[in-house]
Amino acid sequence: MYFCINLYKDMTRSEENYIKTIFHLGNKGTEAVATNAIAELMETKPSSVTDMVKKLSEKDLVNYKRYQGVSLTELGTKTALGIIRKHRLWEVFLVDKLDFSWDEVHEVAEQLEHIKSDKLIDKLDALLNYPKFDPHGDPIPDKNGAFKHGDRKLLSELPVESKGICVGVKDSSTAFLKFLDKNKIALGDEITILEKEEFDSSFYIKIGNRREHISNQIASNLYIKIS
Amino acid sequence: MYFCINLYKDMTRSEENYIKTIFHLGNKGTEAVATNAIAELMETKPSSVTDMVKKLSEKDLVNYKRYQGVSLTELGTKTALGIIRKHRLWEVFLVDKLDFSWDEVHEVAEQLEHIKSDKLIDKLDALLNYPKFDPHGDPIPDKNGAFKHGDRKLLSELPVESKGICVGVKDSSTAFLKFLDKNKIALGDEITILEKEEFDSSFYIKIGNRREHISNQIASNLYIKIS
DNA sequence: AATTAAATTTAGGTTCGTCTAAAAATTAAT
DNA sequence: ATTAATTTTTAGACGAACCTAAATTTAATT
Numbered sequence: 001m002y003f004c005i006n007l008y009k010d011m012t013r014s015e016e017n018y019i020k021t022i023f024h025l026g027n028k029g030t031e032a033v034a035t036n037a038i039a040e041l042m043e044t045k046p047s048s049v050t051d052m053v054k055k056l057s058e059k060d061l062v063n064y065k066r067y068q069g070v071s072l073t074e075l076g077t078k079t080a081l082g083i084i085r086k087h088r089l090w091e092v093f094l095v096d097k098l099d100f101s102w103d104e105v106h107e108v109a110e111q112l113e114h115i116k117s118d119k120l121i122d123k124l125d126a127l128l129n130y131p132k133f134d135p136h137g138d139p140i141p142d143k144n145g146a147f148k149h150g151d152r153k154l155l156s157e158l159p160v161e162s163k164g165i166c167v168g169v170k171d172s173s174t175a176f177l178k179f180l181d182k183n184k185i186a187l188g189d190e191i192t193i194l195e196k197e198e199f200d201s202s203f204y205i206k207i208g209n210r211r212e213h214i215s216n217q218i219a220s221n222l223y224i225k226i227s
Numbered sequence: 228m229y230f231c232i233n234l235y236k237d238m239t240r241s242e243e244n245y246i247k248t249i250f251h252l253g254n255k256g257t258e259a260v261a262t263n264a265i266a267e268l269m270e271t272k273p274s275s276v277t278d279m280v281k282k283l284s285e286k287d288l289v290n291y292k293r294y295q296g297v298s299l300t301e302l303g304t305k306t307a308l309g310i311i312r313k314h315r316l317w318e319v320f321l322v323d324k325l326d327f328s329w330d331e332v333h334e335v336a337e338q339l340e341h342i343k344s345d346k347l348i349d350k351l352d353a354l355l356n357y358p359k360f361d362p363h364g365d366p367i368p369d370k371n372g373a374f375k376h377g378d379r380k381l382l383s384e385l386p387v388e389s390k391g392i393c394v395g396v397k398d399s400s401t402a403f404l405k406f407l408d409k410n411k412i413a414l415g416d417e418i419t420i421l422e423k424e425e426f427d428s429s430f431y432i433k434i435g436n437r438r439e440h441i442s443n444q445i446a447s448n449l450y451i452k453i454s
Numbered sequence: 455a456a457t458t459a460a461a462t463t464t465a466g467g468t469t470c471g472t473c474t475a476a477a478a479a480t481t482a483a484t
Numbered sequence: 485a486t487t488a489a490t491t492t493t494t495a496g497a498c499g500a501a502c503c504t505a506a507a508t509t510t511a512a513t514t
Binding site for chain 2: 462
């Protein structure tokens with residue numbers, strides 16, 4: 001007698017996108033997410049979200065009680081992690097093998113993440129040498145859905161004189177990534193906080209050998225790992 | 228004043244599959260294809276085909292007159308070649324970079340061929356070193372849709388004592404490809420026709436240093452390029 | 455040429471994922 | 485604690501892509 005431990009294999013693209021969104025909005029699916037929040041992020045209408053959420057609930061992918069928001073079930077969480085794993089592996093592929101820049105990968109990875117083939121993903125993982133992080137510093141879940149960041153923190157939350165390595169971005173919009181490129185701030189760079197400007201909450205930092213002045217908006221979107 | 232020379236970028240997966248099928252069935256889209264033939268190959272119903280064909284006709288991708296079959300317009304042909312290019316490049320990727328065997332690639336390539344990104348395909352082409360043929364020996368159209376086989380012929384159509392290289396398969400079903408693997412017949416092998424058995428139209432061939440006896444069904448699915 | 459058979463199309467229906475507009479529940483503000 | 489504002493859900497509709505069953509056209513056979 002077998003129990004089915006497999007994930008849903010026959011999900012539609014749309015269902016997968018909802019699951020992914022609920023995961024991202026609800027602290028990895030653990031917290032209940034509002035219908036409106038989902039609708040806004042997915043650029044759809046709240047009524048559409050309600051419809052879909054009911055369907056996902058039927059399939060035991062989400063927990064749902066009317067007017068109380070949605071969270072992921074265990075099955076839903078695993079499904080989300082599978083999709084995120086695919087998305088991030090494809091991003092690494094695009095940057096490492098096809099010379100895409102880190103601000104170009106998202107769109108294409110959004111398509112590639114829905115390709116269904118376990119073998120494809122395992123082999124891709126091997127080709128890329130089992131990467132642990134995607135081009136934006138976000139961790140790649142392993143086959144079982146396990147992953148963790150090191151103990152990274154936002155630059156904006158660190159005290160003066162902190163020193164560490166830039167390991168990720170919180171905002172991975174094209175605009176922000178291009179800004180970082182222009183200002184020669186990249187993952188792997190060593191950063192020291194020299195001074196905090198109380199007036200506008202901006203920061204003076206040392207990056208490599210340069211001294212830079214960055215706004216709070218920038219500082220609160222850069223992840224640093226203390227060394 | 229510009230004329231639009233671009234291909235349809237906003238086609239659905241289903242539309243793309245119909246276009247591809249019409250291309251394959253109708254001698255590269257040039258000859259009219261029957262509704263029933265399309266339905267059978269796509270495992271759908273003739274009435275569904277009629278519906279879709281009308282839609283494609285609206286978009287000027289096919290020529291269609293009721294009861295008279297369908298053929299591709301120039302736009303439709305270019306679209307088909309774009310999809311086939313993608314399909315075959317992905318097949319090469321799967322075999323060359325991810326160690327898939329040639330009988331495993333079709334299914335996955337069927338999904339990957341619908342990914343929309345010109346840059347992705349150009350870069351993939353470069354990564355693979357601009358291959359001219361896919362793993363089954365089928366030619367890969369270039370960016371402009373141009374391609375040709377060399378002057379390959381089916382083994383079954385060659386006279387005794389012909390000598391050449393095995394360059395492709397006509398039937399690329401899993402069953403046939405696995406049969407070839409089992410019998411150690413691969414693309415690139417040198418083949419000489421030793422004798423033709425009139426009784427059952429089978430062939431005695433020399434392949435590498437071995438002597439093999441192959442049925443007509445095998446012979447009429449192997450492409451040979453005379454050297 | 456008339457009849458039968460086969461292929462194709464029409465008509466009407468279904469599911470999926472979306473929408474708008476209106477109703478209901480929850481939350482915030484007086 | 486009412487009322488007002490917001491969020492969420494229901495009800496009903498629509499396009500895409502499919503289906504079945506019936507009608508129509510073309511092709512094949514007598």
